[in-house]
Amino acid sequence: MLTIGTLSKKTGTKVQTIRYYEQIGLMPEPGRTEGGQRRYDNAQLDRLSFIRHSRQLGFSLDAIRELLDLSDQPNRPCEEVDAIARRQLKQVEQRMARLKALRTELKRMVHECSGGRTADCKVLEVLRDHSECLTEHDEIGA
Amino acid sequence: MLTIGTLSKKTGTKVQTIRYYEQIGLMPEPGRTEGGQRRYDNAQLDRLSFIRHSRQLGFSLDAIRELLDLSDQPNRPCEEVDAIARRQLKQVEQRMARLKALRTELKRMVHECSGGRTADCKVLEVLRDHSECLTEHDEIGA
DNA sequence: CTTGAACCTCTAGTAGCTAGAGGATGTAAA
DNA sequence: TTTACATCCTCTAGCTACTAGAGGTTCAAG
Numbered sequence: 061m062l063t064i065g066t067l068s069k070k071t072g073t074k075v076q077t078i079r080y081y082e083q084i085g086l087m088p089e090p091g092r093t094e095g096g097q098r099r100y101d102n103a104q105l106d107r108l109s110f111i112r113h114s115r116q117l118g119f120s121l122d123a124i125r126e127l128l129d130l131s132d133q134p135n136r137p138c139e140e141v142d143a144i145a146r147r148q149l150k151q152v153e154q155r156m157a158r159l160k161a162l163r164t165e166l167k168r169m170v171h172e173c174s175g176g177r178t179a180d181c182k183v184l185e186v187l188r189d190h191s192e193c194l195t196e197h198d199e200i201g202a
Numbered sequence: 203m204l205t206i207g208t209l210s211k212k213t214g215t216k217v218q219t220i221r222y223y224e225q226i227g228l229m230p231e232p233g234r235t236e237g238g239q240r241r242y243d244n245a246q247l248d249r250l251s252f253i254r255h256s257r258q259l260g261f262s263l264d265a266i267r268e269l270l271d272l273s274d275q276p277n278r279p280c281e282e283v284d285a286i287a288r289r290q291l292k293q294v295e296q297r298m299a300r301l302k303a304l305r306t307e308l309k310r311m312v313h314e315c316s317g318g319r320t321a322d323c324k325v326l327e328v329l330r331d332h333s334e335c336l337t338e339h340d341e342i343g344a
Numbered sequence: 345c346t347t348g349a350a351c352c353t354c355t356a357g358t359a360g361c362t363a364g365a366g367g368a369t370g371t372a373a374a
Numbered sequence: 375t376t377t378a379c380a381t382c383c384t385c386t387a388g389c390t391a392c393t394a395g396a397g398g399t400t401c402a403a404g
Contacts, residue, residue, distance in 0.1 A: 063370095065381060072340075075382085076362060084360095095369045097382055106330065113332050115342045118304050121360070127329065134321035142315055145325045149308040152301050159298045162260050166291040173284055179276035183287045187269065188248065190255050197258045198214075201391080205401095207350060217351085218393060226391095237400045239351055263391070343360080 061091075061099040071108045078108065086111060086125060119148055161195040203233075203241040213250045220250065228253060228267060261290055303337040 068075045081087040087108060090098045107128070114124045123144055130141050165186075173182040186192045210217045223229040229250060232240045249270070256266045265286055272283050307328075315324040328334045 063381080074362075077360085079383095080361060093369080093382095095382085097369065109332070110329050112342075114329050115360090116339045117307060117329070118301075127326070130320050131326050131330075134319060136320050138315060138318060138320045138323035138325070141320055141323050141325050142312060142317065145308060145312050145315075149305065149312060152305050152308060156298060156301045156305065159260075159294050159301065163291065163294050163298065165259060166287060166294060170284060170287050170291060173280060173287075175284065176280060177276060178272050178278050178280045178283055181280035181283050183280070183283050184269070184273050187252050187256050187259070188273075190251070200254075200257045205350080216393075219391085221353095222392065235400080237351085239400065257391090 061101065062105065064098045064100070067100050067105060067108060070105060071112050073108060073112050081108070081111065084121070086121060086128075117148070118152060119144075123148065158197065158199065161197050164195055165193055165197065203243065204247065206240045206242070209242050209247060209250060212247060213254050215250060215254050223250070223253065226263070228263060228270070259290070260294060261286075265290065300339065300341065303339050306337055307335055307339065 062070070064075050064078055067073075068078060073081075078087065082089060087104065090100050090104060092098060110128065110131070111124055114127060115121075119127070126144055127141065130136060130138075169183045169186050178184060204212070206217050206220055209215075210220060215223075220229065224231060229246065232242050232246060235241060252270065252273070253266055256269060257263075261269070268286055269283065272278060272280070311325045311328050320326060
């Protein structure tokens with residue numbers, strides 16, 4: 061039986077985060093000692109590792125919930141699992157494309173500024189006037 | 203004089219967001235009609251455009267606050283501005299590197315799964331066992 | 345003068361945690 | 375056995391950057 065602290069160390073997940081996952085129903089309620097402290101078994105360690113690894117790969121908690129559900133039903137076709145993974149891959153690729161455009165623009169800004177006063181600063185000038193931009197970067201966030 | 207709705211359309215920023223920027227002190231308090239409605243001038247339009255464009259380039263609101271402050275002091279050296287931009291560029295590059303690693307891993311997962319039952323699903327297998335991963339992707343988020 | 349779009353404030357919600365207060369428990373050494 | 379102290383507990387509030395909605399008021403055109 062593992063304490064929450066041990067589980068935390070083994071998975072690299074903060075104690076608070078483990079309790080949070082329990083609260084939102086991603087982790088099951090563990091057993092408790094007489095004094096009320098949580099005690100975990102290996103199944104729960106595996107589950108948390110799965111969650112943790114999925115998070116590292118950028119899956120949302122909602123997606124992870126779906127993946128865990130599917131993982132619990134071994135005889136279903138894995139098309140749904142694949143679909144979730146492909147969706148994630150697509151999202152990652154979209155973000156990369158966006159970041160690439162931002163990098164281009166930022167590089168140009170930084171490059172063109174040759175260190176005078178802020179009044180003549182190319183960086184500020186570009187920020188003031190969108191028309192100086194070469195690439196599209198309309199959306200915000202992600 | 204512009205209404206908040208007109209300002210919203212001109213900059214592509216939602217009305218609620220403009221009020222939010224005012225609340226956190228990023229936009230100054232505008233003039234008001236007798237009835238209490240906000241009215242903006244061109245300086246405020248410029249400022250909001252600046253904010254909007256900076257957001258599109260991924261700057262945080264805190265960074266934008268710094269940029270606006272510097273922009274208001276035309277005689278200071280623009281090194282600080284450059285530093286902020288370079289910091290942003292670095293962050294973008296870090297995120298890109300991370301996404302690249304994720305993409306590699308996700309592609310491999312999706313590729314190796316040939317559509318059987320979830321019990322044999324390669325995607326789930328990789329998620330269960332980090333050691334199957336080739337790339338590093340320790341951090342979460344960003 | 346009426347209508348209706350646009351405005352107002354205020355509260356609460358989103359994702360995915362993180363931090364801290366204030367107090368209880370578990371364990372190992374003295 | 376007592377004491378020390380790390381770890382645990384619950385609960386609340388905070389973070390970024392908005393977004394949505396309730397319930398009510400103002401503006402401008404006809």
